[in-house]
Amino acid sequence: MRKKTTRYGKTRAAGDCRAFRELASSAVDGEIHELEAYSLERHLRSCPCCREFRDFVLRTGLLVRQSPPPPLARRPVEGRVLARAAGGRDRSWWKSRRLLGVAAGSLAAGILLGSALGLRVGGEGVAAPAELPLPRVTAARTLDPSYVPYLSRPLAVAWDAGVIRPGTADEKRLFWVTPMSRYDEAHYRPERL
Amino acid sequence: MREPSADELRRAAAGDERMLDNLVRAYYGPVYNYLYRLVGDAGEAEDLAQEVFLRMARSVGGFGGRARFSTWLFQIARNAGIDHLRRREAERARLPAVLEPLRSSRDAVGEYEEAQLVWSCIGTLNEDLRSALLLRDLLGFSYREIAEILESTLATVKWRIYAAREQVQERYRAVTATEPGRAPGLPR
Ligand SMILES: [Zn+2]
Numbered sequence: 368m369r370k371k372t373t374r375y376g377k378t379r380a381a382g383d384c385r386a387f388r389e390l391a392s393s394a395v396d397g398e399i400h401e402l403e404a405y406s407l408e409r410h411l412r413s414c415p416c417c418r419e420f421r422d423f424v425l426r427t428g429l430l431v432r433q434s435p436p437p438p439l440a441r442r443p444v445e446g447r448v449l450a451r452a453a454g455g456r457d458r459s460w461w462k463s464r465r466l467l468g469v470a471a472g473s474l475a476a477g478i479l480l481g482s483a484l485g486l487r488v489g490g491e492g493v494a495a496p497a498e499l500p501l502p503r504v505t506a507a508r509t510l511d512p513s514y515v516p517y518l519s520r521p522l523a524v525a526w527d528a529g530v531i532r533p534g535t536a537d538e539k540r541l542f543w544v545t546p547m548s549r550y551d552e553a554h555y556r557p558e559r560l
Numbered sequence: 561m562r563e564p565s566a567d568e569l570r571r572a573a574a575g576d577e578r579m580l581d582n583l584v585r586a587y588y589g590p591v592y593n594y595l596y597r598l599v600g601d602a603g604e605a606e607d608l609a610q611e612v613f614l615r616m617a618r619s620v621g622g623f624g625g626r627a628r629f630s631t632w633l634f635q636i637a638r639n640a641g642i643d644h645l646r647r648r649e650a651e652r653a654r655l656p657a658v659l660e661p662l663r664s665s666r667d668a669v670g671e672y673e674e675a676q677l678v679w680s681c682i683g684t685l686n687e688d689l690r691s692a693l694l695l696r697d698l699l700g701f702s703y704r705e706i707a708e709i710l711e712s713t714l715a716t717v718k719w720r721i722y723a724a725r726e727q728v729q730e731r732y733r734a735v736t737a738t739e740p741g742r743a744p745g746l747p748r
Contacts, residue, residue, distance in 0.1 A: 392726075428697045432698065434675050446584060447577045452617040
C-alpha cells in the first residue's frame, strides 16, 4: 500500500484503498449507499489492511462511547437562573445594585456610566476589552460553587481570595474578563458573597 | 437525545423554570461530555457548559425551530468550545486537549488503558477533525446533523470523520508499535 502526504502533513493510504477506507468509515456510521456497500464488501474480503481499519473504527467507536467524562464538580445551572436569562428584559441586576447603593443613584445614570465604561445594556451585552489582564491571583481556597457558578476558575478563586473586592476597579474588570464576555444578574450575584 | 417539542421550547423561551430544568437534565450531560473531550479539562468544560446553557436560555426565544434543537444547542457548544480554545491558546501557548487519565491505577491494563490511548490520540487531532469525530462517535449525531452543527457540507463532514479516524489509527499504531509487549499506556 502506497502512502502520500496530505495538506495535514500526515501520511495516508493512497489510491483505491483510500477511497475504500473512506467508504468503510461511512459504512460503520450507516451513512453509505447500497451499491457502495456492495463494492466495499468485495474490497474488504480481499484487503486485510482496510479490514483492519474498519475493525479499528468499530472498536474505537465503542471505546469512545463507553468512556464517561469525569463526574461534575458542580451542580448544573438551575432552571430558575436560566429563566431569568430567558426573560432577558429582567433588569433585577441593576435593581439589586441600586438597592445595595453600589451603582449610580438612578438607572439612567447607571446606563450613562455603563456607556462611559464601554458597556452596552441589553442586546449583545458587554463587549470585553481584550487587553485587560486577568486579576492577579494571590491565594486560593475552595469556593462554594453555588455563589459564582459562571466565573472561570481563576476568577472565582481571585474573588474568593479577596483579590477582587466589591465596589472597586477590580470588580469592574471582572465583568470584562468573564468567559461570557457579558454579564447579567444571573452570573454575577455579589449580594450573595 | 429526545427533541423538545415546539410548545416545550416556547415555554422555555417564556422562562418556564421546569421546562428549562428539563432541558438541562436532558442535555447538560452530553454537552459537558462533548466540551470535556473538546477542551480536555473537566473544570473548563463545566464552566463552558454553564455558559452554553445561559446562551441557550437567552436565545431560545429566537430559535424558531429552523433546525433541530439538539443541533442548534451543539452549535452553541461548539462555538463556545472553539472560542475557549482560541482564548486559551492566546493566554498560554499550550496544546489543547491534553487529556488526563481518569484514574491512576496501573494494574487495570486492557480496555481502560486502550481507551485512554485512543483518547490521547483523539486529543492530538486538530479541532475540525476532533469536533466531527466527537459529534459522531461520542454523541451519535448523523452526518447531516453534524453538517448542521459545524455549518459545513455533508461531503466535508464525511471526509473529516474519515480523516480523523485515519489519523487516530496512525497515532495509535505509532505508539503500540514502539512499545511491543506493553499494554498501550498513556503519557502520565
Ligand atoms: Zn484496501
